[in-house]
Amino acid sequence: MSGEDFAAYDDPSDGEDLRENRSHVFERLPETSADRTVGGRPSREAVVDFWADRFGVPRETFDGYTFWEKGSGKLWAYAGDAPDGIDVEALGMVFLRVRQDHWKPTTDAVQRFAGRATENVVHLDDEQARRFVAGEDQELEWDGDWGYLVVSHDVAGAAEPIGVGLYLHGELRSQVPKGRRRDID
Amino acid sequence: MVLERYDPLVDDVDAFRAACERPLPSVVRVNTVKTTVDRAMAALDADGHGYDRLDWLPELLRLDSDSPGTSWPYFHGWLYGQEEVSALPALVCDPQPGERVLDPCAAPGSKTTQLAAMMDDTGTLVANDNNLGRLSALRSNAERCGVTNLVVTNQDARNLSLKPFTADESDEQPPFDRALVDVPCSCEGTVRKNPDALDDWSVGHLEQIAGVQRDILRRAVQTTREGGTVVYSTCTFAPEENEAVLDHVLREEPVELVEFDVPLETRPGVTEWNGEAYAPSVERAKRVWPHLNDTGGFFCAKLEVTA
Numbered sequence: 001m002s003g004e005d006f007a008a009y010d011d012p013s014d015g016e017d018l019r020e021n022r023s024h025v026f027e028r029l030p031e032t033s034a035d036r037t038v039g040g041r042p043s044r045e046a047v048v049d050f051w052a053d054r055f056g057v058p059r060e061t062f063d064g065y066t067f068w069e070k071g072s073g074k075l076w077a078y079a080g081d082a083p084d085g086i087d088v089e090a091l092g093m094v095f096l097r098v099r100q101d102h103w104k105p106t107t108d109a110v111q112r113f114a115g116r117a118t119e120n121v122v123h124l125d126d127e128q129a130r131r132f133v134a135g136e137d138q139e140l141e142w143d144g145d146w147g148y149l150v151v152s153h154d155v156a157g158a159a160e161p162i163g164v165g166l167y168l169h170g171e172l173r174s175q176v177p178k179g180r181r182r183d184i185d
Numbered sequence: 186m187v188l189e190r191y192d193p194l195v196d197d198v199d200a201f202r203a204a205c206e207r208p209l210p211s212v213v214r215v216n217t218v219k220t221t222v223d224r225a226m227a228a229l230d231a232d233g234h235g236y237d238r239l240d241w242l243p244e245l246l247r248l249d250s251d252s253p254g255t256s257w258p259y260f261h262g263w264l265y266g267q268e269e270v271s272a273l274p275a276l277v278c279d280p281q282p283g284e285r286v287l288d289p290c291a292a293p294g295s296k297t298t299q300l301a302a303m304m305d306d307t308g309t310l311v312a313n314d315n316n317l318g319r320l321s322a323l324r325s326n327a328e329r330c331g332v333t334n335l336v337v338t339n340q341d342a343r344n345l346s347l348k349p350f351t352a353d354e355s356d357e358q359p360p361f362d363r364a365l366v367d368v369p370c371s372c373e374g375t376v377r378k379n380p381d382a383l384d385d386w387s388v389g390h391l392e393q394i395a396g397v398q399r400d401i402l403r404r405a406v407q408t409t410r411e412g413g414t415v416v417y418s419t420c421t422f423a424p425e426e427n428e429a430v431l432d433h434v435l436r437e438e439p440v441e442l443v444e445f446d447v448p449l450e451t452r453p454g455v456t457e458w459n460g461e462a463y464a465p466s467v468e469r470a471k472r473v474w475p476h477l478n479d480t481g482g483f484f485c486a487k488l489e490v491t492a
C-alpha cells in the first residue's frame with residue numbers, strides 16, 4: 001500500500017484509527033505524518049520534501065499552497081480558500097501522483113513549479129525537445145538517477161521545464177499526456 | 186438576413202456589413218501567470234512567428250500565422266488563443282489579488298485564465314459551467330496556464346449553490362467580491378470567426394436564451410457582496426439579450442449600472458427597441474460594433490450591488 005517513495009519521504013507506520021480515502025471529494029493533506037487520519041495519504045511535509053530532495057525545488061515554492069487528495073492518489077495544489085471535504089470538479093491543479101511506488105509529478109506542475117529545479121533535471125537540445133513533446137521515447141546518455149526526471153530545454157534564451165520523462169535503461173520515455181502532445185512548427 | 190434588423194442601431198450600415206464579412210485575425214493573450222510579455226515575444230521571435238502588439242491591452246498579440254497551438258510558447262502555457270474583443274470584460278471586471286471572484290459560465294476558459302492572471306493567481310476564483318465536456322476543456326486550459334487559485338464547479342448557473350464552499354460545522358456562505366457573467370448567447374457578434382453563427386437564428390431562440398441570461402445574472406448579483414462588482418457581457422447585438430436583460434434585473438435585484446471607461450471605441454446601450462423602452466441607465470452599457478475597432482461584436486455592462 002505505502003510504496004517506495006512513501007517510505008522514503010514519509011513515516012509509513014500505520015496508526016491506530018486510520019480510515020479509508022473518500023475519493024469523490026477533496027480532502028486536505030495532513031501537515032505531518034503525526035496528523036494523518038487517512039491510510040496511505042502522505043503528509044504535506046513529505047510532499048514538499050519530495051520536491052526539494054529529488055528535484056532541488058526550493059521549499060518556499062509551495063508557501064501559500066494547500067495540498068489535497070481527490071481520486072486515489074491524485075494530489076492537487078491550490079492557492080485559494082476551501083473547506084475540507086469540498087465536493088467540486090477541480091481545486092487548483094493536479095500536481096503529483098502518489099499511492100504508487102514512485103511519485104510522479106504532472107507535466108503542468110513541472111512547468112509551473114520546477115523552474116528552479118536543480119537535481120534530476122535532464123536538459124534537451126531543440127531537436128530532442130521536439131521529439132519529447134511529440135511523445136516519442138529516445139535514447140539518451142544520462143549519468144544520474146533513473147526514474148521520473150524533470151525535462152527542460154532553452155526557450156527565449158533561458159532554460160525552462162517542459163515536462164516529465166521516465167529514464168530507464170538508456171532511454172528517456174516521454175510522459176507528456178496524449179492530449180498535450182504537439183508537433184512543434 | 187438577420188443583421189438587417191440592427192440597421193436602425195448602427196451609425197454606418199455599410200461599414201458594419203463589410204466588417205461582418207471579413208475574417209478575424211488570429212490573436213493570442215500572453216499568460217502572465219507563467220511568463221512576461223517580453224519573454225513570450227522573444228520566444229515567438231526565436232521561432233520566426235511574426236506578430237503585432239495591440240495597443241489597448243499589452244498582453245494581446247495579433248499573429249501573422251493562424252497556428253499558435255504548435256509553437257513553443259503555446260506548449261509552455263505562455264499563450265492563450267482569444268478573440269481580441271473578448272479580453273474586454275475581464276478588464277472591466279478588474280479583479281484584484283486576494284479577492285473572491287465568480288465566473289459562472291466559464292468554459293472553455295479564456296476569460297477565466299485572464300481573471301486568474303489579473304489576480305496574480307491568488308485569492309479564490311470559482312469557475313462554473315453546466316456542461317461537463319466543456320468543463321474538461323476548461324480544466325486542461327487552466328492547468329496548461331498553470332492556474333492554481335481556481336475552483337471548478339459543475340452547476341446550473343441559474344441557481345448556483347454556495348453550499349460546497351460552506352464548512353460542515355458552519356452555515357456561512359462567503360459572497361463574492363466580483364463576478365464576470367459572460368452568458369451563453371446567440372453569438373451574432375462572432376459571425377466573423379464563425380460564418381455559420383446565424384444559421385439557426387430565430388426570435389424564439391432569442392427569447393428563450395434571454396430568459397436563461399436573466400436568471401444567471403440575477404443569481405450572480407445575489408451571490409455578490411454589497412458594493413461588489415458584476416460585469417455582464419455577451420457576444421451578440423440583440424437588445425433582447427443585452428439591454429432588455431439588464432432592464433429586467435435592475436427591477437428585480439438591488440443593483441445599479443455604473444459608468445466605466447474602456448480603451449476601445451464603443452457606443453452606448455440602446456434605450457428603445459421594437460417598441461420597448463428600457464431603463465435610461467442602460468445607456469451606461471457599451472456596445473462594440475465590429476467596424477468600430479475591426480473586432481468581433483460585443484456587449485458589456487458594469488453593475489454595482491447596492492444591498
